[in-house]
Amino acid sequence: MLAVSRGYRKPFKACTKCRLLVPHEAPTCPSCGSTTFTDVWSGVVIIVDPEKSKLAKMLGIEKPGRYALKLGL
Ligand SMILES: [Zn+2]
Numbered sequence: 001m002l003a004v005s006r007g008y009r010k011p012f013k014a015c016t017k018c019r020l021l022v023p024h025e026a027p028t029c030p031s032c033g034s035t036t037f038t039d040v041w042s043g044v045v046i047i048v049d050p051e052k053s054k055l056a057k058m059l060g061i062e063k064p065g066r067y068a069l070k071l072g073l
Pocket of ligand 1: 016020030031
């Protein structure tokens, strides 16, 4: 078995509008309704309480969930 990180398919795609990580089979983003996603993302941020999270404010996240820290390459 070879572990090649380049060919690894991430279990989630990231919404390009709000960064929410959603399963590949989801047709639309459950958070913002966008249909534009990217497989190229890195870092995962789990926001539990956007009201109290400085990181959530920094990233412009208003709803709890799992988000990509960085989109694109
Ligand atoms: Zn979204």
